Amino acid sequence: MGETTTAAGLDPLLVELLRIRTSQINGCVFCLRKHRRRPQEGREPTGSPGKRRSVREALLRSRHPLRRPAAVPAKTLIALSSQVEEATTAAGLDPLLVELLRIRTSQINGCSFCLRMHTRDALKKGENPDRIAVLPAWAETGYFSETDRAALRLTEAITRVPDGHVSDEDYNAAAAILTADQVSAIAWLATVMNAFNRVAITSRYPVGS
Template sequence: MTDTQRVNIGKQHPAPYKTLLALSAEVESAAAAAGLDPLLVELLKIRASQINGCAFCLRMHTRDALKKGENPDRIAVLPAWAETGYFSDTDRAALRLTESITGVSDGQVSDEDYDAAADVLTAEQISAVAWLATVMNAFNRVAVTSRYPVRS
Protein backbone atom coordinates (compact mmCIF):
# COMPACT_ATOMS: atom_id res chain seq x y z
CA MET A 1 0.00 0.00 0.00
CA THR A 2 1.24 3.48 -0.81
CA ASP A 3 1.93 6.26 1.67
CA THR A 4 0.25 8.78 -0.62
CA GLN A 5 -2.62 10.55 1.11
CA ARG A 6 -5.83 9.85 -0.78
CA VAL A 7 -8.07 12.71 -1.81
CA ASN A 8 -11.52 12.45 -0.26
CA ILE A 9 -13.41 13.07 -3.47
CA GLY A 10 -16.64 13.84 -1.61
CA LYS A 11 -14.95 16.69 0.22
CA GLN A 12 -12.88 17.80 -2.76
CA HIS A 13 -16.02 18.20 -4.86
CA PRO A 14 -18.90 18.53 -2.39
CA ALA A 15 -21.56 19.50 -4.94
CA PRO A 16 -21.50 16.17 -6.79
CA TYR A 17 -21.42 14.32 -3.45
CA LYS A 18 -24.45 16.28 -2.22
CA THR A 19 -26.19 15.43 -5.50
CA LEU A 20 -25.42 11.75 -4.92
CA LEU A 21 -26.87 12.03 -1.40
CA ALA A 22 -30.01 13.66 -2.81
CA LEU A 23 -30.29 10.93 -5.46
CA SER A 24 -29.94 8.33 -2.71
CA ALA A 25 -32.82 9.91 -0.79
CA GLU A 26 -34.99 9.86 -3.93
CA VAL A 27 -34.13 6.21 -4.55
CA GLU A 28 -35.01 5.33 -0.94
CA SER A 29 -38.39 6.99 -1.44
CA ALA A 30 -38.92 5.09 -4.70
CA ALA A 31 -38.05 1.80 -2.98
CA ALA A 32 -40.55 2.50 -0.20
CA ALA A 33 -43.22 3.50 -2.72
CA ALA A 34 -42.55 0.27 -4.62
CA GLY A 35 -43.25 -1.69 -1.45
CA LEU A 36 -39.72 -2.93 -0.82
CA ASP A 37 -39.11 -3.82 2.82
CA PRO A 38 -36.62 -1.40 4.46
CA LEU A 39 -34.70 -4.42 5.78
CA LEU A 40 -34.34 -5.76 2.24
CA VAL A 41 -33.12 -2.35 1.09
CA GLU A 42 -30.33 -2.51 3.68
CA LEU A 43 -29.47 -6.08 2.67
CA LEU A 44 -29.16 -4.99 -0.96
CA LYS A 45 -26.78 -2.22 0.08
CA ILE A 46 -24.76 -4.67 2.14
CA ARG A 47 -24.60 -7.21 -0.68
CA ALA A 48 -23.38 -4.66 -3.24
CA SER A 49 -20.79 -3.45 -0.73
CA GLN A 50 -19.63 -7.03 -0.10
CA ILE A 51 -19.09 -7.58 -3.82
CA ASN A 52 -17.26 -4.26 -4.15
CA GLY A 53 -15.14 -4.79 -1.04
CA CYS A 54 -16.23 -1.53 0.57
CA ALA A 55 -15.56 -1.90 4.29
CA PHE A 56 -16.86 1.58 5.11
CA CYS A 57 -20.29 0.97 3.52
CA LEU A 58 -20.43 -2.58 4.88
CA ARG A 59 -20.01 -1.36 8.44
CA MET A 60 -22.49 1.50 8.00
CA HIS A 61 -25.26 -0.54 6.39
CA THR A 62 -24.80 -3.54 8.66
CA ARG A 63 -25.25 -1.23 11.64
CA ASP A 64 -28.27 0.38 9.96
CA ALA A 65 -29.82 -3.03 9.25
CA LEU A 66 -29.33 -4.19 12.83
CA LYS A 67 -30.85 -0.95 14.19
CA LYS A 68 -33.89 -1.53 11.96
CA GLY A 69 -34.29 -5.03 13.40
CA GLU A 70 -32.60 -7.24 10.81
CA ASN A 71 -31.78 -10.77 11.94
CA PRO A 72 -27.98 -11.07 12.41
CA ASP A 73 -28.16 -14.58 10.90
CA ARG A 74 -29.47 -13.19 7.61
CA ILE A 75 -26.59 -10.73 7.48
CA ALA A 76 -24.11 -13.51 8.32
CA VAL A 77 -25.26 -15.74 5.46
CA LEU A 78 -25.88 -12.97 2.94
CA PRO A 79 -22.95 -13.92 0.64
CA ALA A 80 -24.51 -17.40 0.38
CA TRP A 81 -28.15 -16.27 0.26
CA ALA A 82 -29.05 -18.70 -2.53
CA GLU A 83 -28.06 -21.66 -0.33
CA THR A 84 -30.25 -20.76 2.64
CA GLY A 85 -33.88 -20.70 3.64
CA TYR A 86 -33.60 -17.25 5.21
CA PHE A 87 -34.82 -15.27 2.22
CA SER A 88 -38.23 -14.87 0.58
CA ASP A 89 -38.80 -15.06 -3.16
CA THR A 90 -38.85 -11.26 -3.26
CA ASP A 91 -35.56 -11.09 -1.35
CA ARG A 92 -33.98 -13.64 -3.69
CA ALA A 93 -35.12 -11.85 -6.83
CA ALA A 94 -33.84 -8.51 -5.55
CA LEU A 95 -30.53 -9.96 -4.38
CA ARG A 96 -29.96 -11.74 -7.69
CA LEU A 97 -30.68 -8.59 -9.67
CA THR A 98 -28.47 -6.49 -7.38
CA GLU A 99 -25.60 -8.94 -7.81
CA SER A 100 -26.04 -8.93 -11.58
CA ILE A 101 -26.05 -5.13 -11.75
CA THR A 102 -23.08 -4.85 -9.39
CA GLY A 103 -21.12 -7.35 -11.47
CA VAL A 104 -21.90 -5.70 -14.79
CA SER A 105 -18.18 -5.44 -15.57
CA ASP A 106 -18.26 -9.25 -15.96
CA GLY A 107 -20.95 -8.92 -18.63
CA GLN A 108 -24.36 -7.42 -19.12
CA VAL A 109 -27.28 -8.05 -16.79
CA SER A 110 -28.28 -11.40 -18.23
CA ASP A 111 -31.74 -12.15 -19.54
CA GLU A 112 -31.83 -15.06 -17.09
CA ASP A 113 -31.20 -12.79 -14.08
CA TYR A 114 -33.59 -10.13 -15.32
CA ASP A 115 -36.33 -12.65 -16.12
CA ALA A 116 -35.93 -14.24 -12.67
CA ALA A 117 -36.50 -10.81 -11.13
CA ALA A 118 -39.45 -10.07 -13.44
CA ASP A 119 -41.10 -13.35 -12.40
CA VAL A 120 -41.37 -12.07 -8.82
CA LEU A 121 -40.97 -8.31 -8.75
CA THR A 122 -43.22 -5.63 -10.22
CA ALA A 123 -41.83 -3.20 -12.78
CA GLU A 124 -41.72 -0.56 -10.04
CA GLN A 125 -39.75 -2.90 -7.77
CA ILE A 126 -37.31 -3.86 -10.53
CA SER A 127 -36.65 -0.20 -11.20
CA ALA A 128 -36.21 0.56 -7.49
CA VAL A 129 -33.77 -2.35 -7.04
CA ALA A 130 -31.81 -1.23 -10.10
CA TRP A 131 -31.59 2.31 -8.77
CA LEU A 132 -30.58 1.06 -5.31
CA ALA A 133 -27.79 -1.00 -6.84
CA THR A 134 -26.69 1.89 -9.05
CA VAL A 135 -26.49 4.37 -6.17
CA MET A 136 -24.84 1.89 -3.81
CA ASN A 137 -22.22 1.07 -6.41
CA ALA A 138 -21.52 4.79 -6.79
CA PHE A 139 -21.12 5.24 -3.02
CA ASN A 140 -18.84 2.18 -2.88
CA ARG A 141 -16.63 3.68 -5.53
CA VAL A 142 -16.42 7.03 -3.73
CA ALA A 143 -15.47 5.34 -0.45
CA VAL A 144 -13.02 2.84 -1.97
CA THR A 145 -11.30 5.45 -4.16
CA SER A 146 -10.95 7.83 -1.21
CA ARG A 147 -10.04 4.98 1.17
CA TYR A 148 -12.51 6.04 3.81
CA PRO A 149 -11.02 4.91 7.11
CA VAL A 150 -12.53 1.94 8.93
CA ARG A 151 -11.12 1.42 12.40
CA SER A 152 -12.44 -0.23 15.53
Protein backbone atom coordinates in the same frame (compact mmCIF):
# COMPACT_ATOMS: atom_id res chain seq x y z
CA MET B 1 -20.06 16.79 -13.29
CA GLY B 2 -18.59 18.68 -16.26
CA GLU B 3 -18.33 21.81 -14.15
CA THR B 4 -16.44 19.90 -11.47
CA THR B 5 -13.84 18.46 -13.84
CA THR B 6 -13.34 21.88 -15.42
CA ALA B 7 -12.94 23.56 -12.02
CA ALA B 8 -10.37 20.91 -11.08
CA GLY B 9 -8.32 21.74 -14.18
CA LEU B 10 -8.81 18.41 -15.94
CA ASP B 11 -8.28 18.36 -19.70
CA PRO B 12 -11.64 17.71 -21.46
CA LEU B 13 -9.88 15.14 -23.65
CA LEU B 14 -8.70 13.26 -20.58
CA VAL B 15 -12.22 13.38 -19.18
CA GLU B 16 -13.53 11.73 -22.37
CA LEU B 17 -10.80 9.09 -22.23
CA LEU B 18 -11.73 8.26 -18.64
CA ARG B 19 -15.37 7.88 -19.68
CA ILE B 20 -14.35 5.65 -22.57
CA ARG B 21 -12.07 3.49 -20.40
CA THR B 22 -14.76 3.03 -17.75
CA SER B 23 -17.24 2.02 -20.47
CA GLN B 24 -14.70 -0.41 -21.96
CA ILE B 25 -14.22 -2.13 -18.59
CA ASN B 26 -17.98 -2.40 -18.08
CA GLY B 27 -18.63 -3.27 -21.72
CA CYS B 28 -21.26 -0.55 -22.20
CA VAL B 29 -21.88 -0.29 -25.95
CA PHE B 30 -24.20 2.72 -25.61
CA CYS B 31 -21.65 4.78 -23.67
CA LEU B 32 -18.76 3.71 -25.89
CA ARG B 33 -20.66 4.87 -28.94
CA LYS B 34 -21.60 8.15 -27.25
CA HIS B 35 -17.97 8.96 -26.37
CA ARG B 36 -16.47 7.46 -29.54
CA ARG B 37 -14.93 10.64 -30.92
CA ARG B 38 -11.17 10.35 -30.84
CA PRO B 39 -9.12 12.90 -28.91
CA GLN B 40 -6.69 14.97 -30.94
CA GLU B 41 -3.38 13.17 -31.11
CA GLY B 42 -0.39 14.96 -29.70
CA ARG B 43 -2.35 17.51 -27.69
CA GLU B 44 -0.79 18.27 -24.32
CA PRO B 45 -2.95 18.18 -21.18
CA THR B 46 -3.82 21.59 -19.80
CA GLY B 47 -1.87 23.00 -16.87
CA SER B 48 1.86 23.09 -16.31
CA PRO B 49 3.69 19.84 -15.42
CA GLY B 50 4.62 21.35 -12.05
CA LYS B 51 1.02 22.22 -11.26
CA ARG B 52 -0.24 18.80 -12.31
CA ARG B 53 2.45 17.12 -10.22
CA SER B 54 1.65 19.17 -7.12
CA VAL B 55 -2.06 18.35 -7.43
CA ARG B 56 -1.29 14.63 -7.73
CA GLU B 57 1.00 14.75 -4.70
CA ALA B 58 -1.62 16.56 -2.64
CA LEU B 59 -4.27 14.02 -3.56
CA LEU B 60 -1.97 11.14 -2.70
CA ARG B 61 -1.18 12.67 0.68
CA SER B 62 -4.79 13.32 1.59
CA ARG B 63 -6.39 10.27 -0.10
CA HIS B 64 -9.71 12.08 0.21
CA PRO B 65 -9.98 13.58 -3.30
CA LEU B 66 -13.74 13.18 -3.51
CA ARG B 67 -14.35 15.45 -0.53
CA ARG B 68 -12.75 18.52 -2.06
CA PRO B 69 -13.47 19.83 -5.59
CA ALA B 70 -16.39 17.43 -6.01
CA ALA B 71 -18.40 18.60 -3.01
CA VAL B 72 -21.39 19.48 -5.20
CA PRO B 73 -21.49 16.07 -6.96
CA ALA B 74 -21.21 14.39 -3.55
CA LYS B 75 -24.25 16.30 -2.33
CA THR B 76 -26.04 15.39 -5.56
CA LEU B 77 -25.27 11.70 -4.97
CA ILE B 78 -26.63 11.92 -1.43
CA ALA B 79 -29.77 13.63 -2.72
CA LEU B 80 -30.17 10.92 -5.36
CA SER B 81 -29.82 8.28 -2.65
CA SER B 82 -32.68 9.88 -0.73
CA GLN B 83 -34.84 9.86 -3.85
CA VAL B 84 -34.04 6.19 -4.43
CA GLU B 85 -34.92 5.41 -0.81
CA GLU B 86 -38.31 7.04 -1.38
CA ALA B 87 -38.73 4.98 -4.55
CA THR B 88 -38.06 1.71 -2.69
CA THR B 89 -40.69 2.67 -0.10
CA ALA B 90 -43.20 3.64 -2.78
CA ALA B 91 -42.56 0.31 -4.54
CA GLY B 92 -43.37 -1.60 -1.36
CA LEU B 93 -39.89 -2.98 -0.71
CA ASP B 94 -39.14 -4.02 2.87
CA PRO B 95 -36.63 -1.61 4.51
CA LEU B 96 -34.73 -4.64 5.82
CA LEU B 97 -34.37 -5.98 2.28
CA VAL B 98 -33.13 -2.58 1.13
CA GLU B 99 -30.36 -2.72 3.74
CA LEU B 100 -29.47 -6.29 2.73
CA LEU B 101 -29.12 -5.19 -0.89
CA ARG B 102 -26.78 -2.39 0.17
CA ILE B 103 -24.76 -4.86 2.24
CA ARG B 104 -24.56 -7.40 -0.57
CA THR B 105 -23.38 -4.77 -3.05
CA SER B 106 -20.71 -3.65 -0.59
CA GLN B 107 -19.61 -7.26 0.02
CA ILE B 108 -19.04 -7.78 -3.70
CA ASN B 109 -17.10 -4.51 -4.01
CA GLY B 110 -15.19 -5.05 -0.76
CA CYS B 111 -16.18 -1.71 0.76
CA SER B 112 -15.50 -1.97 4.49
CA PHE B 113 -16.86 1.50 5.28
CA CYS B 114 -20.25 0.82 3.67
CA LEU B 115 -20.38 -2.72 5.06
CA ARG B 116 -19.99 -1.46 8.60
CA MET B 117 -22.49 1.37 8.10
CA HIS B 118 -25.27 -0.71 6.57
CA THR B 119 -24.75 -3.74 8.80
CA ARG B 120 -25.25 -1.45 11.77
CA ASP B 121 -28.30 0.12 10.10
CA ALA B 122 -29.80 -3.30 9.36
CA LEU B 123 -29.32 -4.50 12.93
CA LYS B 124 -30.87 -1.29 14.31
CA LYS B 125 -33.90 -1.89 12.09
CA GLY B 126 -34.28 -5.39 13.50
CA GLU B 127 -32.59 -7.57 10.90
CA ASN B 128 -31.78 -11.14 11.91
CA PRO B 129 -27.98 -11.42 12.38
CA ASP B 130 -28.11 -14.90 10.83
CA ARG B 131 -29.44 -13.47 7.56
CA ILE B 132 -26.53 -11.02 7.42
CA ALA B 133 -24.07 -13.81 8.26
CA VAL B 134 -25.18 -16.03 5.37
CA LEU B 135 -25.84 -13.25 2.86
CA PRO B 136 -22.95 -14.15 0.51
CA ALA B 137 -24.48 -17.66 0.27
CA TRP B 138 -28.13 -16.55 0.19
CA ALA B 139 -28.99 -18.91 -2.68
CA GLU B 140 -28.06 -21.92 -0.55
CA THR B 141 -30.23 -21.03 2.45
CA GLY B 142 -33.88 -20.93 3.43
CA TYR B 143 -33.67 -17.54 5.13
CA PHE B 144 -34.85 -15.50 2.15
CA SER B 145 -38.25 -15.09 0.58
CA GLU B 146 -38.96 -15.30 -3.14
CA THR B 147 -38.93 -11.50 -3.30
CA ASP B 148 -35.64 -11.33 -1.40
CA ARG B 149 -34.01 -13.81 -3.73
CA ALA B 150 -35.20 -12.04 -6.87
CA ALA B 151 -33.93 -8.70 -5.54
CA LEU B 152 -30.57 -10.15 -4.51
CA ARG B 153 -30.08 -11.84 -7.87
CA LEU B 154 -30.79 -8.62 -9.76
CA THR B 155 -28.55 -6.57 -7.45
CA GLU B 156 -25.66 -8.99 -7.90
CA ALA B 157 -26.08 -8.93 -11.69
CA ILE B 158 -26.00 -5.12 -11.77
CA THR B 159 -23.00 -4.94 -9.44
CA ARG B 160 -21.12 -7.49 -11.55
CA VAL B 161 -22.07 -5.83 -14.82
CA PRO B 162 -18.73 -6.60 -16.58
CA ASP B 163 -19.33 -10.34 -16.03
CA GLY B 164 -22.70 -10.73 -17.68
CA HIS B 165 -24.13 -7.35 -18.67
CA VAL B 166 -27.23 -8.05 -16.55
CA SER B 167 -28.27 -11.02 -18.68
CA ASP B 168 -31.83 -11.53 -19.88
CA GLU B 169 -31.96 -14.61 -17.66
CA ASP B 170 -31.14 -12.60 -14.53
CA TYR B 171 -33.40 -9.70 -15.44
CA ASN B 172 -36.36 -11.86 -16.45
CA ALA B 173 -36.03 -13.98 -13.31
CA ALA B 174 -36.38 -10.82 -11.22
CA ALA B 175 -39.16 -9.39 -13.38
CA ALA B 176 -41.16 -12.59 -12.97
CA ILE B 177 -41.34 -12.03 -9.21
CA LEU B 178 -41.05 -8.29 -8.72
CA THR B 179 -43.28 -5.50 -9.96
CA ALA B 180 -41.96 -3.07 -12.56
CA ASP B 181 -41.63 -0.38 -9.90
CA GLN B 182 -39.67 -2.75 -7.67
CA VAL B 183 -37.30 -3.71 -10.48
CA SER B 184 -36.70 -0.03 -11.22
CA ALA B 185 -36.15 0.86 -7.56
CA ILE B 186 -33.74 -2.04 -7.04
CA ALA B 187 -31.80 -1.14 -10.18
CA TRP B 188 -31.39 2.44 -8.97
CA LEU B 189 -30.52 1.27 -5.46
CA ALA B 190 -27.74 -0.95 -6.80
CA THR B 191 -26.48 1.82 -9.06
CA VAL B 192 -26.29 4.36 -6.25
CA MET B 193 -24.78 1.87 -3.80
CA ASN B 194 -22.06 0.98 -6.29
CA ALA B 195 -21.30 4.68 -6.61
CA PHE B 196 -21.05 5.10 -2.83
CA ASN B 197 -18.74 2.07 -2.64
CA ARG B 198 -16.42 3.65 -5.17
CA VAL B 199 -16.42 6.96 -3.34
CA ALA B 200 -15.56 5.32 0.00
CA ILE B 201 -12.94 2.96 -1.42
CA THR B 202 -11.22 5.63 -3.50
CA SER B 203 -11.19 8.05 -0.57
CA ARG B 204 -9.97 5.41 1.90
CA TYR B 205 -12.57 6.28 4.52
CA PRO B 206 -11.10 5.01 7.82
CA VAL B 207 -12.56 1.86 9.38
CA GLY B 208 -11.44 0.44 12.71
CA SER B 209 -9.27 3.40 13.71
